[in-house]
Amino acid sequence: MTADMHDVAHLHIDAEANLDLVNRLNILSTPTTLILDKSGIEVGRAVGAPKRDEVLAAIASVK
Amino acid sequence: MSQQLKTPTLIDVRGPRFSATITVIVLAIALATQNAWVLAFQAVVFAIGAIRGPQFTPYAFIFKRIVKPLLRGEAVTEDSRPPQFAQTVGFLFALVGLLGAAIGSVPVFSIAVGFALAAAFLNSVFNYCLGCEMYLLVLRIRSRQ
Numbered sequence: 001m002t003a004d005m006h007d008v009a010h011l012h013i014d015a016e017a018n019l020d021l022v023n024r025l026n027i028l029s030t031p032t033t034l035i036l037d038k039s040g041i042e043v044g045r046a047v048g049a050p051k052r053d054e055v056l057a058a059i060a061s062v063k
Numbered sequence: 064m065s066q067q068l069k070t071p072t073l074i075d076v077r078g079p080r081f082s083a084t085i086t087v088i089v090l091a092i093a094l095a096t097q098n099a100w101v102l103a104f105q106a107v108v109f110a111i112g113a114i115r116g117p118q119f120t121p122y123a124f125i126f127k128r129i130v131k132p133l134l135r136g137e138a139v140t141e142d143s144r145p146p147q148f149a150q151t152v153g154f155l156f157a158l159v160g161l162l163g164a165a166i167g168s169v170p171v172f173s174i175a176v177g178f179a180l181a182a183a184f185l186n187s188v189f190n191y192c193l194g195c196e197m198y199l200l201v202l203r204i205r206s207r208q
Contacts, residue, residue, distance in 0.1 A: 014071065015199055016144065019206035022199065029196050030145060049076075049139055 008059055037062045073140035074118045079149075081130055082112075082122035083186035086153070090180040094173060099164035102176060106157035112150030116143050120150075148201070149186075149194025153179050 015022050015030050025034070028047065035044040035058045044058050086105065093101035112120045118127075131138075156179040163171025185191045 016202060019202055023203055023206065027199065029199050030142060049141070 005059070007063075035059070035062060072116065072118075072143040074116075074143045074146070075126075075131065075138045076141045077131070077134065077138070078123050078126045079117050079146040079192065080186060080190055081126045082117065082120060083183045083192075085122045085125070086183040087180060087187050090176055090183060093160075094176045094180060097169065097172065099161060099172070102157055102160050102164070102172075105179075106154060106161060109150050109154035109157050113147065113154045117146040117150055118143060145195035145198040146192060148198040149182075149192050152194040152197065153182065156182075 013021065015027060015032075021027075025042075031049055033046040033050050033055070034042050035046075037043050043062055046054060046058075050058075086108070089101060089105045089108075092098070093105065108120050108122060112123075117123060156175050160172050160175035160179070163169075163173075163175060182193045185193055
């Protein structure tokens, strides 16, 4: 989905293999989507699979 | 910091929900008739789901062969590990229920089946998979020890 957005990067992280990160970010269930701004600050998160429109809106609000 | 490991097995999210619906029916029959054999059948299904994965149970087979071809819309996928863990939890409840039947305890049988039935009902009707929600929490607790 982010393939045609040259200024947005999508990173998939396996929760099971990164439990330290899961604990640190307080991720409670999978999948959880974190929206980060350009300085890496978390500006929003969606628990469960987010809908396409929700992701687009979240990305638009960061830009 | 973070690693991108092997791609997890992705399954159609509607599969486990369909399977939960059949599970509700089977467990309701087991509870209503107090029939340990019906519970034993469900225990075997749970065991297959727990060991091989939720996409390999007889219910998942029905979903793939009959239900899925009838469904429209894009298939949203999910990691198979949380529902697989949920099958394990279901299996443990079924096991307790069977132990209850073995010692002739109606309350143990009924309560264990009741819990499994409630969880399957939540999954089927509200698409809320209790076992899946527990999955990461359990892993987190384990990682701290």
